[in-house]
Amino acid sequence: MHEQPSSELNTKPTVAFAHIGCEKNLVDTEHMLGLLSQAGYRVSSNESEANVVVVNTCSFIQDAREESVRKLVQLASQEKEIIISGCLAQHFSDELLESLPQAKATVGTGDYQHIVDVLKRVELGERVKKVSLTPTFVGDENLPRYRTTGDAVAYLKVAEGCDYRCAFCIIPKLRGDQRSRSIESIVSEARLLAQQGIKELILISQITTNYGLDIYGKPKLAELLFALGEVDIPWIRVHYAYPTGLSKKVLNAFKEVPNVLPYLDLPLQHSHPDVLRAMNRPWQADVNDSVLDRIRDQLPEAVLRTTLIVGFPGETETQFDHLADFVQRQQFDHLGVFTFSQEEGTAAAALPNQIDAEIAQARKDKLMSIQQPIAESRNMRFIGRTVDVLIETRDLETGEMTGRCARFAPEVDGIVRLKSQDKTRTPMVGNIVPVLITGADLYDLTGELV
Numbered sequence: 001m002h003e004q005p006s007s008e009l010n011t012k013p014t015v016a017f018a019h020i021g022c023e024k025n026l027v028d029t030e031h032m033l034g035l036l037s038q039a040g041y042r043v044s045s046n047e048s049e050a051n052v053v054v055v056n057t058c059s060f061i062q063d064a065r066e067e068s069v070r071k072l073v074q075l076a077s078q079e080k081e082i083i084i085s086g087c088l089a090q091h092f093s094d095e096l097l098e099s100l101p102q103a104k105a106t107v108g109t110g111d112y113q114h115i116v117d118v119l120k121r122v123e124l125g126e127r128v129k130k131v132s133l134t135p136t137f138v139g140d141e142n143l144p145r146y147r148t149t150g151d152a153v154a155y156l157k158v159a160e161g162c163d164y165r166c167a168f169c170i171i172p173k174l175r176g177d178q179r180s181r182s183i184e185s186i187v188s189e190a191r192l193l194a195q196q197g198i199k200e201l202i203l204i205s206q207i208t209t210n211y212g213l214d215i216y217g218k219p220k221l222a223e224l225l226f227a228l229g230e231v232d233i234p235w236i237r238v239h240y241a242y243p244t245g246l247s248k249k250v251l252n253a254f255k256e257v258p259n260v261l262p263y264l265d266l267p268l269q270h271s272h273p274d275v276l277r278a279m280n281r282p283w284q285a286d287v288n289d290s291v292l293d294r295i296r297d298q299l300p301e302a303v304l305r306t307t308l309i310v311g312f313p314g315e316t317e318t319q320f321d322h323l324a325d326f327v328q329r330q331q332f333d334h335l336g337v338f339t340f341s342q343e344e345g346t347a348a349a350a351l352p353n354q355i356d357a358e359i360a361q362a363r364k365d366k367l368m369s370i371q372q373p374i375a376e377s378r379n380m381r382f383i384g385r386t387v388d389v390l391i392e393t394r395d396l397e398t399g400e401m402t403g404r405c406a407r408f409a410p411e412v413d414g415i416v417r418l419k420s421q422d423k424t425r426t427p428m429v430g431n432i433v434p435v436l437i438t439g440a441d442l443y444d445l446t447g448e449l450v
């Protein structure tokens, strides 16, 4: 984060940010940072020197809520003035303002664009609730943004909200229905990011395969990818593909647009048709295997990541075994497994036959033990190959570097470690360079510069 030397700033409070949650929330944090900087506030990464701390919270599951609340309690005990934004503020605005005297304002998920106005009112002594009941806003390229993900990587939110109603998911309640940005708006932001030297652009939303449905009457991800193919950014990665949206046309765009990485992140959640129907994902119930076959047919080199939920109410041993067989058969490159979290306000919370937490954890452990040798052997296939690696860290003393190749998304997957090099010829952070892979383990690859 930056600090601004200006005498005019002396009268304004210093603001720090605490961020919790997903990368969609992170983009909102970055917009708030940009707005406050533009308005002349001094923004610091150091909470202890700030007068006001904006906590952009998460409320997706119980664990995330607890993390958010721990942060709020810690700041309250330090007598900081707190502005609570994000999903927890959307979810529990009144409770937060009532129970936490240090909470000076709550800002909803569709209201963060008003952060400067909210802060001004807080400075005047007001307690502010700025939470739209139904969030409808989505930020675009005209909203100032201060990126926090380094010089080479940027997230780009193509849509906000979700029109689906998966039984376990609170997101539509917290973020509203889907609203997409236009292709022109997204391309315009991508061009700005290209000018800033971004090498990897990651497209995000709740369901990126549904991009455009609300404004164009049909999904337009393929058209968007072709349009982004004209932008000078070497890697474009797509997150959150709903399997039924991976039509031939979309997969063709993955294949034909040279800067779109063949990396498919498909949160499948389960394999058994009855569990998927109970999850209110009926369209997916009969297509899992056929979609994966189609992907492998059209994109033989595709890297596949998925996330699954175990312990959904009523999940029988037989249904779990179906899922375990699916994981064994499909040989995903990357797998995340979550135990079901009973979220008040979701349809699944009220379902009978809730699964004991210990059973859910044992099922999670079993899936991970199936996946571990698969992940390792998927990584091992790269030994001896030369791949492009985006350099992300470089130790000036030892010359050791780390980076990522196309098969690794930031934060969730592994990294590529490069052995120490002749320091005079190590590439700069932010460059994409060819690397010969010489080793692999369960998570990461090792290699040397070619």
Ligand code: SF4
Residues within 6 Å of the ligand: 162, 163, 164, 165, 166, 169, 170, 171, 172, 206, 207
């Ligand atoms: S598609 Fe994703 S965001 Fe939408 S309701 Fe289902 S799990 Fe939640």
